[in-house]
Amino acid sequence: MAKLCLLLRLWLAGVLLGLCASAPAAADDQVAVSYAPDCHAVTDRDRSATAMQPRAQWTCNAGNWRSDVPVVWLRFEAESWKGEEMPRHFFTRIARFKSITFHALDADGGRRTARLTEADGNPLAAGPVFRLPLPEITAETTVLLARIEEPHSVPMLTEARITHDSAKADWSQADMMLLAFVMGMLVLPFLFDISFYVVLRERFVVLHAAMVASMMVYVMTAGGLASAFVALPVAVMAVLAPLSYALAAGLTGLFLADFLERGAQSRLMRRLTVATAWFTMIAPGFFALQLDRTQPVDDRGYFLTFLPFIFVVSAAVLEAVWRGSRSARYLAVAWTPIIIASIERLMRGLGWHVGPSSLDQMIYIAVGIEVVVISLAIADRFLALRRERDAALTEARMLEQISTRDSLTGLMNRRAIEARFDELLAQGFNTFALVDLDRFKAINDLHGHQVGDAALIACASAIRASGDRDAIAVRLGGEEFVVLLRGERTLERAEALRQAVPIRIAKEVPGLDLPVTASMGVVVMADAARKTMAFAEFYARADALMYEAKASGRNRMAYERLTVFTAAPAARNPEREQAA
Structure with a gap:
């Protein structure tokens, strides 16, 4: 009981720590005014800003977003902020890119240009976003063009915004409180795993602890919570989030194969699960590095190489449930929300649909549910193994007594x-x-x-x-x-x-x-x-x-x-x- 109380206190400490991280978002209760791009376009590297001024070559709807091209252009019309304060900052989801060049075009032909790179990006203290300063926007400015060279992420393009107040470019206080709560939910199972492993030296406990640790890194980086504690470059944050998610997914597959009861998986399904787990850590993990040479394929490659994992893990859990596995029932409850959220994130990452960044809260909540339910599954498995081991020890003692005691008199033999x-x-x-x-x-x-x-x-x-x-x-x-x-x-x-x-x-x-x-x-x-x-x-x-x-x-x-x-x-x- 004392240990449980201590763990609950640590969980509350984790929540409070996250709340402290979200404090900057609460400094001002005013709603930030930000503007989304009116149109977008893709070109080769040689197209100039002057050549991009005619609207005929632009796509001015929510479809056809691509990140596998050399250059993506975003167009912000002055009518969006007419009568409001002039935008001074550009912000979007953290992802890798080579450079972003801003062109502020005036009605009289005047132009102000600023070219910035990843190193110039400033991750905000809350939220998975970074900001860049814009060239001066004046009353004469008619359009702002953003030329993004070698983008590695579709959401980086669809979630791009401009605003007049950089302090309002991050997530809301409610969003960060949710992240803090999820982090608290992750800390507690991690501590449980350590306690379980002291008593029960089973490999699946170590795998779950590693999986939870990877999820913690993912929530801290993909959710932007890490920026409240340490200043990480945009490139590092952009790589850590997808890489930690790929590692967590692969560890999930290894955990599944090791955690289920004997006979819950066929030999073929177990081998397939283990092979898919390693593939998920290697293939999506490689694309998560977002190397310059893989820019045309890494965004699509990252999400598509997750599909085998989703199919195989779902099939493995269903097979185990059909075979009567008690542990598989826990896993089905734990993984259904995260699989649904991952599919939504995959579709958004591939540009198949466009949605706000707040949809990411689905996956964070699903992550929290998953680790807590699996912790309960481990506790249940722990008790079952203890019962099995106690029964085995009792049987061993009985066999030892039978082998060392005379059955008639009870004396040693x-x-x-x-x-x-x-x-x-x-x-x-x-x-x-x-x-x-x-x-x-x-x-x-x-x-x-x-x-x-x-x-x-x-x-x-x-x-x-x-x-x-x-x-x-x-x-x-x-x-x-x-x-x-x-x-x-x-x-x-x-x-x-x-x-x-x-x-x-x-x-x-x-x-x-x-x-x-x-x-x-x-x-x-x-x-x-x-x-x-x-x-x-x-x-x-x-x-x-x-x-x-x-x-x-x-x-x-x-x-x-x-x-x-x-x-x-x-x-x-x-x-x-x-x-x-």
Whole structure:
């Protein structure tokens, strides 16, 4: 709960940070007066401003916009601002271009010209726009021509405006508040991803974090919010926005392939999704660089190379939903708005329809919805994986218990004790006592295996019920048991365990004709820290001693003490004793 509160505070901090960035837009509540071009035209590089004065060669409607040409001309008629303040600034969407030359033509033939480049562009503190100063516009000016050489974006042309107040050329306060809110929505999932990855080391969490980070860069640059914090050149802003969007799209495809449950995608669709994701990062990413040599094709190439991504991702999600994927349902909800907004932006970018820059708010809102819903999907997947892992751990523990525990008595089995024998010997368990029930076969023959099993369970209970914390009981198989002991008086304690066996069997297994006794062979090593013997050697010695006890009349213990020397002694016989 504390972590959730902290994350909510950070989200609010992100929103407030964005609001601070939008503050310049709130300095003046007056509505900016700006003028759109009345006409536009495309030409080669040799056409002069004088040759462009006749209106017959201009397109004076909202169609036929192109950015794949050497030069685009924009025409602003003086009738637009007649009676208003003279325009002094040109502004438009941030995009790459080689130069913009302004020609202010007067009625008496006078002309004022200004040629500006990308380096002269000044990104505004709010909004994805930059401005350039115009040559002097006077009452005698009849038309303003803007010659844009090698434009890389159709929206840069369709959204071009002139205004008298450069402070009013940016986005409104409401627009920037929306951007700030979206940034806050992006910060929170990014922090969630970091928290999730600490607990759940899954690759799809890293992919989603990278995707969110790319979206944050996109919102900051495409939305112009970055200009409130750092002065970036127009060329850098123009490249970062489309490049970060291409990277985010490609990471989305990789995330999709890695995030869906096993079996939610066919092998072919998964391979196609991954291939399309890499293609989207490479192809649109290349066109996003807006190189001089690719100017005729990069705007159209950028948007058209997104089409495979839209089709493949949509098909992949639909297939996963059809296969019953729970995660795919989240993705369908998350990606439907952003796919619709991306298609609208693609159509506007290709010049298929003209709309105001405020339509970009659709994609920003869709981005915010997408990352939040996917964060919920990750949280849901996180819980599902935790449940799966918990179930797997439980099953593993059960399997481990099955493989290391005797199913009848619940004691450790031979496999378990052999695996840990060296460790236990080093911990001081230096007494190896082998217990064998006397005449056990006769019990099975006379009373049946069910009674025999009951006798084995009672024997295990007698060994285990001693309460000796320094004793470990093991069933080797059949009627053989091993008890490892450490500490003082191990021989006396082993003998006490042996004597407890017939008492416990007589108490818990009624109807036996004779008492069931036990024989024991015990090996004691004087210094376990200098161990040179393996489990098999201890067992062989204890087994020989146990048969000595049986040969001596059963129901007794035989033992020997072993001393390990760093150098072999001249002559030493192990001390052997028998105790009735």
